[in-house]
Amino acid sequence: MKLNQFVIIGLGRFGSSLGRELVQLGYEVLGVDRDEEKVDEMSNVLTHAVVADGTDEEVLRSVGVRNFDCGVVAIGDDIQASILAAILLKDLGVKKVVGKAVNELHGRVLEKIGVDRVVYPERDMGIRVAHQLVSPNLLDYIELSKNYTIAELGVPKCLSGKSLSDINPRGRFGCSVVAINKPKGMIIAPVADDILSENDVMVVIGTNRQIEEFQDSIEK
Numbered sequence: 001m002k003l004n005q006f007v008i009i010g011l012g013r014f015g016s017s018l019g020r021e022l023v024q025l026g027y028e029v030l031g032v033d034r035d036e037e038k039v040d041e042m043s044n045v046l047t048h049a050v051v052a053d054g055t056d057e058e059v060l061r062s063v064g065v066r067n068f069d070c071g072v073v074a075i076g077d078d079i080q081a082s083i084l085a086a087i088l089l090k091d092l093g094v095k096k097v098v099g100k101a102v103n104e105l106h107g108r109v110l111e112k113i114g115v116d117r118v119v120y121p122e123r124d125m126g127i128r129v130a131h132q133l134v135s136p137n138l139l140d141y142i143e144l145s146k147n148y149t150i151a152e153l154g155v156p157k158c159l160s161g162k163s164l165s166d167i168n169p170r171g172r173f174g175c176s177v178v179a180i181n182k183p184k185g186m187i188i189a190p191v192a193d194d195i196l197s198e199n200d201v202m203v204v205i206g207t208n209r210q211i212e213e214f215q216d217s218i219e220k
């Protein structure tokens with residue numbers, strides 16, 4: 001299902017950043033916040049922004065939330081309001097509802113009431129930054145499952161001028177370099193003879209352990 005229209009309840013730091021990015025990506029976004037100042041700040045950024053209480057069913061009906069493909073509840077501190085807003089979006093027929101949780105218990109409640117996706121921005125960003133701090137070459141990563149990851153690793157000076165067959169990550173660690181991002185462009189499915197340069201970025205797929213071992217070997 002392609003999502004085109006988004007309604008965001010709560011225009012705090014998370015909700016406003018999400019809305020801004022979605023608009024830049026070319027999507028329509030309605031923002032709802034009970035704080036007039038927040039709405040004023042975002043009124044020139046979002047497609048529409050209204051001052052309203054996201055826990056008021058009549059209000060949500062009147063702004064037509066049921067016509068939206070995706071609703072994001074980005075209320076944090078007021079957990080009760082977050083839960084009520086999420087239930088209302090589901091009941092009013094929003095196809096996909098995403099909830100921001102401030103802790104595990106909040107997240108479990110959102111899951112129980114049928115929220116389609118629960119996100120933990122502070123927790124997840126903390127984990128991400130920790131990984132990046134302890135592994136200077138790790139630029140970014142996506143967890144494909146509990147054990148498998150795609151990671152972007154910066155090429156350090158010591159690997160500059162070497163080919164993939166020289167460093168042989170598949171033979172030595174079992175992980176594969178599926179792309180190399182160079183200033184001139186991306187090499188997809190690189191071959192053994194492709195040469196790395198400092199500051200290129202390798203896109204590597206493998207188990208968490210294989211990628212860790214590869215990272216350790218290039219950080220030494």
Ligand code: ATP
Nearest residue numbers: 010011012013014033034035053054075076077081
């Ligand atoms: P962030 O980290 O994204 O800034 P937060 O987790 O600190 O947010 P809050 O600041 O409590 O969470 O809430 C985010 C926004 O949601 C605020 O702008 C607040 O005014 C708005 N908000 C809270 N409750 C409601 C509600 N019932 N209806 C509409 N907006 C609400």
